Amino acid sequence: MPIISRRGKDAYTSPIRHLGPYADAAKATGKHVYHLNIGNPDINTPELALAAVRNAAEKIVPYSPSKGFTSYRKKLVSYYERFGIEGLSYEDIIITNGASEGILFSMFSCLDAGDEVIIPEPFYAIYNAFSYVSGVKLVTITSSIENGYALPTAQEFINCITPRTKAIFICNPNNPTGCVYTREELEELGDIVKKHDLFFFVDEVYREFSYEDDFYSVLNIKGLEDHVVVIDSISKRFSACGARVGALVSKNPQILENVNKYAEFRLSPPHFGQVLAEATLDVPESYINEVKIEYVKRRDLIYSRLSKMDDVICKKPKGAFYILAKVPIDDCVKFCKWLLTDFEYKRSTVMLAPASGFYATPGKGKQEVRLAYVLNSETIELAMDCLEVALKEYPGRVPTQRIPTNGVLKHD
Amino acid sequence: MPIISRRGKDAYTSPIRHLGPYADAAKATGKHVYHLNIGNPDINTPELALAAVRNAAEKIVPYSPSKGFTSYRKKLVSYYERFGIEGLSYEDIIITNGASEGILFSMFSCLDAGDEVIIPEPFYAIYNAFSYVSGVKLVTITSSIENGYALPTAQEFINCITPRTKAIFICNPNNPTGCVYTREELEELGDIVKKHDLFFFVDEVYREFSYEDDFYSVLNIKGLEDHVVVIDSISKRFSACGARVGALVSKNPQILENVNKYAEFRLSPPHFGQVLAEATLDVPESYINEVKIEYVKRRDLIYSRLSKMDDVICKKPKGAFYILAKVPIDDCVKFCKWLLTDFEYKRSTVMLAPASGFYATPGKGKQEVRLAYVLNSETIELAMDCLEVALKEYPGRVPTQRIPTNGVLKHD
Numbered sequence: 165m166p167i168i169s170r171r172g173k174d175a176y177t178s179p180i181r182h183l184g185p186y187a188d189a190a191k192a193t194g195k196h197v198y199h200l201n202i203g204n205p206d207i208n209t210p211e212l213a214l215a216a217v218r219n220a221a222e223k224i225v226p227y228s229p230s231k232g233f234t235s236y237r238k239k240l241v242s243y244y245e246r247f248g249i250e251g252l253s254y255e256d257i258i259i260t261n262g263a264s265e266g267i268l269f270s271m272f273s274c275l276d277a278g279d280e281v282i283i284p285e286p287f288y289a290i291y292n293a294f295s296y297v298s299g300v301k302l303v304t305i306t307s308s309i310e311n312g313y314a315l316p317t318a319q320e321f322i323n324c325i326t327p328r329t330k331a332i333f334i335c336n337p338n339n340p341t342g343c344v345y346t347r348e349e350l351e352e353l354g355d356i357v358k359k360h361d362l363f364f365f366v367d368e369v370y371r372e373f374s375y376e377d378d379f380y381s382v383l384n385i386k387g388l389e390d391h392v393v394v395i396d397s398i399s400k401r402f403s404a405c406g407a408r409v410g411a412l413v414s415k416n417p418q419i420l421e422n423v424n425k426y427a428e429f430r431l432s433p434p435h436f437g438q439v440l441a442e443a444t445l446d447v448p449e450s451y452i453n454e455v456k457i458e459y460v461k462r463r464d465l466i467y468s469r470l471s472k473m474d475d476v477i478c479k480k481p482k483g484a485f486y487i488l489a490k491v492p493i494d495d496c497v498k499f500c501k502w503l504l505t506d507f508e509y510k511r512s513t514v515m516l517a518p519a520s521g522f523y524a525t526p527g528k529g530k531q532e533v534r535l536a537y538v539l540n541s542e543t544i545e546l547a548m549d550c551l552e553v554a555l556k557e558y559p560g561r562v563p564t565q566r567i568p569t570n571g572v573l574k575h576d
Numbered sequence: 577m578p579i580i581s582r583r584g585k586d587a588y589t590s591p592i593r594h595l596g597p598y599a600d601a602a603k604a605t606g607k608h609v610y611h612l613n614i615g616n617p618d619i620n621t622p623e624l625a626l627a628a629v630r631n632a633a634e635k636i637v638p639y640s641p642s643k644g645f646t647s648y649r650k651k652l653v654s655y656y657e658r659f660g661i662e663g664l665s666y667e668d669i670i671i672t673n674g675a676s677e678g679i680l681f682s683m684f685s686c687l688d689a690g691d692e693v694i695i696p697e698p699f700y701a702i703y704n705a706f707s708y709v710s711g712v713k714l715v716t717i718t719s720s721i722e723n724g725y726a727l728p729t730a731q732e733f734i735n736c737i738t739p740r741t742k743a744i745f746i747c748n749p750n751n752p753t754g755c756v757y758t759r760e761e762l763e764e765l766g767d768i769v770k771k772h773d774l775f776f777f778v779d780e781v782y783r784e785f786s787y788e789d790d791f792y793s794v795l796n797i798k799g800l801e802d803h804v805v806v807i808d809s810i811s812k813r814f815s816a817c818g819a820r821v822g823a824l825v826s827k828n829p830q831i832l833e834n835v836n837k838y839a840e841f842r843l844s845p846p847h848f849g850q851v852l853a854e855a856t857l858d859v860p861e862s863y864i865n866e867v868k869i870e871y872v873k874r875r876d877l878i879y880s881r882l883s884k885m886d887d888v889i890c891k892k893p894k895g896a897f898y899i900l901a902k903v904p905i906d907d908c909v910k911f912c913k914w915l916l917t918d919f920e921y922k923r924s925t926v927m928l929a930p931a932s933g934f935y936a937t938p939g940k941g942k943q944e945v946r947l948a949y950v951l952n953s954e955t956i957e958l959a960m961d962c963l964e965v966a967l968k969e970y971p972g973r974v975p976t977q978r979i980p981t982n983g984v985l986k987h988d
Contacts, residue, residue: 165802166742166773172685172834181642181840208635217848218630223620225818225852261673261820264842272709273584293841297684330578361578390577406637406847408673408820422584428593429705430676435818436629436848440637 176293179497179521186504187515196512197504198547200535203339203485205403207458207538209440210451213402216443217436225435230427232259232411236442240411243445247371249383251415258412258423259433259441262405263369263397264290266412270393271298273422274363279330281365284316286488286522286529288339288367303329304524309490309532310566312479313341318352325356331363332356337370337379340488340522340534342463342481347380354382357391363419364388369397369410370484372452375460379483389415400485401452402444407437459485462537462544469548470535473555475564485538488519490531494560496520500533507554514550531564588708590701591909591933598916599927608924609916610959612947615751615897617815619870619950621852622863625814628855629848637847642839644671644823648854652823655857659783661795663827670824670835671845671853674817675781675809676702678824682805683710685834686775691742693777696728698900698934698941700751700779715741716936721902721944722978724891725753730764737768743775744768749782749791752900752934752946754875754893759792766794769803775831776800781809781822782896784864787872791895801827812897813864814856819849871897874949874956881960882947885967887976897950900931902943906972908932912945919966926962943976 180201187197231237237254244252260266267290275281277299283291285304295302303324305316321332332353337344357364366382382392397410414420467480470489477490493499496518503513519532537544555561592613599609643649649666656664672678679702687693689711695703697716707714715736717728733744744765749756769776778794794804809822826832879892882901889902905911908930915925931944949956967973 166686166769166775168830168834169686169688169691169742171688172831172837175684175834175837176841177837178840202639204638206636209637214632214635214637218632220630223626224618225621225626225816226616227614227817261846262843268842272587274578274581276581276583279581290841290843293837297838297841330581357578363578404637405639406844408844408846418580419584422580422587425584425587425589425705426709428590429588429680429702429709431674431702432818432820434673434820434846434849436852437846440848 176296178289178293180289180517183500183504183515186501190504190513194511195508198512198514198539198543198550200537200539200547201515201517203400203536203538204405205400205485205538206540207403207455209403210444210447212447213404213440213443217440220436220439228432228435228438230432231424232433233438233442236438239442239445244383244413247379247381249381252383252413256413256415256420258420258427259438260410260412261430261433262399262408263367263395263410266395266410267291267294267367268297269412269423269426270365270395271295271300272426273419274393275300275330278328280326280328281331281333282321282324282329283333285524286313286340286519288335289521291333292524302524306523306525306528307341309477309479309488313338313343313488315343315345315349318356321353321356325360329360329362331365333365335367336382337373337483339370339484340486340517340519342484342486342488344374344377344379344483350380350382351385354385354388358387362391363393364391365393365395367395369395369400371396372401373456373459373485374483375456375463376482383413393419398441398444402447404440407440408434409437409441459537462541463487465541466535466537466544466548469545473552476555477564477566485536487535487537488532489535490564491533491555492561492564493531493558494562495530496533498560499558502558503554507557509550509553512546512550514547514554531562588705590705592701592929595912595916595927598913602916602925606923607920610924610926610951610955610962612949612951612959613927613929615812615948615950616817617812617897617950618952619815619867621815622856622859624859625816625852625855629852632848632851640844640847640850642844643836644845645850645854648850651854651857656795656825659791659793661793664795664825668825668827668832670832670839671850672822672824673842673845674811674820675779675807675822678807678822679703679706679779680709681824681835681838682777682807683707683712684838685831686805687712687742690740692738692740693743693745694733694736694741695745697936698725698752698931700747701933703745704936714936718935718937718940719753721889721891721900725750725755725900727755727757727761730768733765733768737772741772741774743777745777747779748794749785749895751782751896752898752929752931754896754898754900756786756789756791756895758789762792762794763797766797766800770799774803775805776803777805777807779807781807781812783808784813785868785871785897786895787868787875788894795825805831810853810856814859816852819852820846821849821853871949874953875899877953878947878949878956878960881957885964888967889976889978897948899947899949900944901947902976903945903967904973904976905943905970906974907942908945910972911970914970915966919969921962921965924958924962926959926966943974
């Protein structure tokens with residue numbers, strides 16, 4: 165019997181994914197499960213984009229260029245211009261299999277094994293997986309719910325820099341915190357990456373979902389051309405997670421050259437996904453405006469319900485479609501499992517993401533859960549009814565504590 | 577300015593891909609280029625499968641399960657049964673983004689950096705890229721055109737085994753050689769992998785394209801359940817390279833568990849590609865039979881034309897849709913470039929793949945080129961007219977030499 169590799173055995177697994185079988189088992193007993201655990205939106209994909217796939221007239225489905233359809237890359241330039249991003253060429257854009265591949269290619273193209281990347285935690289759990297595959301070390305700065313997971317200060321980033329530091333990595337608007345970073349904050353980080361010769365990876369897949377202020381892209385900042393890599397995707401903004409179409413954007417020709425090598429390995433991004441993606445660029449702005457209105461309504465509702473629950477701490481998120489809440493429990497992994505295996509209310513339960521999976525520091529986030537408000541208001545009400553009862557019945561109840569933050573809540 | 581990583585700078589690039597810009601430049605001058613350089617078939621994708629995509633009625637394009645559509649995986653079981661493969665469960669099948677991802681996942685899931693994999697050369701160039709990414713060392717056994725690139729003997733494989741050897745990797749039917757390995761040959765390798773506790777990776781994406789004998793899958797061999805990983809794809813058999821749908825098949829639960837971890841990182845395979853792929857399972861057998869007849873016709877034609885050219889050595893391939901030919905040139909990379917930049921015949925030229933890219937041993941394959949017979953007979957005739965003239969005009973002409981093989985041509 166051949167011996168499996170250490171790399172295979174030790175590969176990162178998401179604590180969120182472990183819950184899947186329990187959800188399946190719950191459903192098998194006839195229990196309804198409200199899925200607030202994953203960012204798989206329920207909003208319709210634009211009809212115009214679906215129609216483009218239905219009307220695709222090709223007789224053969226060939227490889228596309230490794231960098232993606234040239235026509236699509238060209239049209240994307242004007243998409244980015246809508247966000248004030250100027251001076252981009254289609255050659256600065258490489259189409260990827262979703263944002264996931266963009267993150268992987270960024271790490272493979274810019275970083276060596278053992279290099280360090282500074283990232284605020286909590287962060288999107290799957291970054292752990294890509295750092296595992298690429299042998300890159302994520303150095304985290306913990307932000308806390310008490311100050312709305314505000315971006316750590318410039319000084320906190322600087323304190324983490326070592327000779328192995330090669331990049332700063334943020335997600336803006338942020339999954340899972342819902343933070344949207346300001347121009348000033350991004351410029352401050354920009355000064356650090358310039359001064360310390362770092363790469364600046366920014367996951368902007370929730371770009372459209374900034375509810376209070378206009379979104380400001382890191383691609384707008386002059387002088388960072390050699391540093392910035394933006395990771396993008398149509399998954400969230402057009403409810404097209406299954407299209408598997410993302411993009412990597414950079415003005416640094418060395419980065420692009422290397423990313424292209426990795427893009428050639430896997431031959432091409434998916435054909436039909438690109439057909440759909442290219443058509444989304446003709447979707448009128450009213451679509452995304454309506455989608456935003458809907459998410460704001462859901463956010464306000466879920467925030468309002470959560471804040472009225474006993475001993476629950478949360479802040480109103482400013483972007484993306486997630487909210488983190490600190491709840492009176494002993495351990496979020498146990499609680500999320502218990503919701504599926506032991507709890508029901510009106511023959512229903514709710515599935516949440518245990519927030520400990522979004523932290524790299526062991527022990528952090530044990531009292532936190534992430535809720536994705538990707539269901540309609542009526543369903544959110546029912547899911548919140550479940551959660552409210554569950555928090556009362558859960559046998560592992562431990563009161564929440566407001567952990568004092570350092571000094572003033574600058575960003576609150 | 578941040579310093580790019582060694583891993584990015586040193587990443588493998590295919591010598592075949594370097595020719596792309598020269599082909600574009602040739603076309604820009606109005607020259608017609610016959611593309612025999614890449615396995616992107618010109619045969620129509622089954623209409624039934626295209627129709628499935630056109631008729632897809634979904635309003636949302638969600639993530640599919642990381643392992644792929646369960647319905648598709650279940651139907652694939654009966655597809656494999658057509659090749660006599662019994663006892664497979666859908667749980668033994670994980671859907672991948674083309675075969676490329678299947679190869680990458682196999683290496684990541686089974687092998688550690690520094691592990692050795694024995695592979696006959698010439699081999700599909702992109703395996704180099706995956707071994708680079710995963711830090712795996714490909715240990716090659718050179719086969720030669722004089723004996724039709726016959727599979728090296730069992731003893732030759734055994735001679736390569738070291739304490740770091742973890743796998744044998746073959747492609748059957750073979751790209752680029754066109755060899756189809758027999759049941760006996762596979763069983764001999766099976767004995768080796770069992771005795772030495774190795775994995776047995778077999779790329780079977782050309783399974784349908786065996787022109788002389790029935791194809792025998794390694795999945796048929798009893799007792800190799802823990803060893804075998806089959807990499808598969810719909811790209812070639814259904815002219816659907818852009819669908820990006822492959823599969824990884826194994827009966828070893830440890831491998832499957834690890835592959836699933838990597839599958840979860842990238843969330844899901846493409847939705848529409850899977851819709852198409854699932855529909856291909858309803859395509860009547862007559863489709864693939866007609867496709868095979870067409871490829872046999874093309875193979876016979878291209879072989880006949882090549883063998884009549886002065887000083888060209890080639891054997892008639894038994895499978896896939898490639899033929900390697902030894903031609904009277906100094907260096908195939910130079911020659912393939914010259915065809916695009918300096919040569920034309922009736923305002924046309926031909927694009928070939930320099931075969932040195934299919935060898936890991938430096939200096940090997942310099943007089944060889946690979947031709948993909950993915951164009952219709954009429955076009956192949958015109959392309960061969962070009963090649964015939966080109967071989968006469970090429971200034972770097974060097975006569976071919978038949979290199980004596982060791983002893984009897986066992987497989988000829």
